[in-house]
Amino acid sequence: MKHLSHQELEAIVMGHVADAHARRHLALCADCARRLEREARLEDALHEAHAAPWSRGDVHRPVRATWPTLAAAAATLLIVAAGVVWLATVKPMSREAPAPAEFAGDPPCLRDPLTLAPGASTEAPTDYGMWSVAPTESLLF
Numbered sequence: 001m002k003h004l005s006h007q008e009l010e011a012i013v014m015g016h017v018a019d020a021h022a023r024r025h026l027a028l029c030a031d032c033a034r035r036l037e038r039e040a041r042l043e044d045a046l047h048e049a050h051a052a053p054w055s056r057g058d059v060h061r062p063v064r065a066t067w068p069t070l071a072a073a074a075a076t077l078l079i080v081a082a083g084v085v086w087l088a089t090v091k092p093m094s095r096e097a098p099a100p101a102e103f104a105g106d107p108p109c110l111r112d113p114l115t116l117a118p119g120a121s122t123e124a125p126t127d128y129g130m131w132s133v134a135p136t137e138s139l140l141f
Helices: 006-013 020-027 030-051 066-091
Strands: none
Touching: 006 020, 006 030, 020 030
16 A cells, blocks of 8 residues: 655645545555644644744843953954064064074084183193092092
């Protein structure tokens, strides 16, 4: 047995006259009768929801901006505008490597460390100043 289509059931619910075949089928088929009843209940619920008056609690009022909120928004906008102006006026940094001619002689990392500290020596001192005794071998690495 072929069941009624969704469009046929909707047409019956909306009040269109059903033909004899559809009426006979609804009388014999419990499944189609159940589907028709469900469609009719849905249609009634939609009509009732549309006709129901709105209560004052259902309407949401827009949130008002308060003084501190507006002040914070203005300060943020001012900071962003100042940043944009500053970025527009700053001279971009050069991304080029410095020319080798800038170094007069060897770069400092290649020089002898003793030339950087005049008077320094890698020899152990012979006079220990206030120490009366030279450090023992165990204190020297």
